[in-house]
Amino acid sequence: MPQVSELVRYPVKGCAGDPVSDVELTASGLRHDRRFMVTDEDGLFRTQRGSPSLARVHPEVSSGGERLTLRAEGVEPLHLSVDTGLPRRDVTLHGVNYRGIDQGDAVAEWFSEVIGARSRLVCVPPEHERTTDGLTPGSAAYADSGPLLVVSESTLDSLNARLAARGEAELPMDRFRPNVVVSGWDEPHLEDLARRVTIGEAELGYAKLAKRCGVTRVDQETGIKAGPEPIRTLADYRTSPTRTGVFLGSKFAVLRAGKLSLGDEVVVGSWGESEL
Incomplete structure (x- = not known):
């Protein structure tokens, strides 16, 4: 069963995350994010x-x-x-x-x-x-481009398999600074295809793919940036013919606010095509 395995808010933009076991999802994202x-x-x-x-x-x-x-x-x-x-x-x-x-x-x-x-x-x-843009417009505080970033464990597993194949160290989830991590999806990048998602009391609408930048190269424990990964490897398979950059994870807008908790089932109400 797909479910929420991590919930993380980032009270100060750019600073470390604050993992929580449950949190209110507001129209502009996780409370205090x-x-x-x-x-x-x-x-x-x-x-x-x-x-x-x-x-x-x-x-x-x-x-x-x-x-x-x-x-x-x-x-x-x-x-x-x-x-x-x-x-x-x-x-x-x-x-x-x-x-x-x-x-x-x-x-x-x-x-x-x-x-x-x-x-x-x-x-x-x-x-x-x-107002944030995308397929489903939303609102946000000081988040980059959308109120909620969703990444699945299988998506990270797929990247780490590619990193290991080229002799690079695997990366932890915190490199990608998600708000919601989903476990239990058998295939990677299903967050790219989900268009309407219910989690706990809340409903989400897909906005757009998450474009990744040099922040993913920063060790979130030490605050030190080094090496080309994961940008180099993402460039091998996560690019768009119509957009610049590399992509991992997806941004969602909030259609219905409510409480989110670890272990909540992730129910996809409708699916769409990948933007890649």
């Missing part, structure tokens, strides 16, 4: 592509979202009281301007020390509105 974002002093978002040490930061957010705890090896933990009444500032995410609530100098100094570059931390304001 990418609710916070690190920027430079001009408001441009930071990513592991340019700041791989973000992976060393382990955030924990309280259930109500009023407290954020940040931990990283070699520095003292920081406990932040989230304040949505602080000044708004302009932020830029993939060339699009949004607003963010600056969380003050103390957390800015903390991130600046960890990353080694002057940084600020912003929070999604309550008035935030953002």
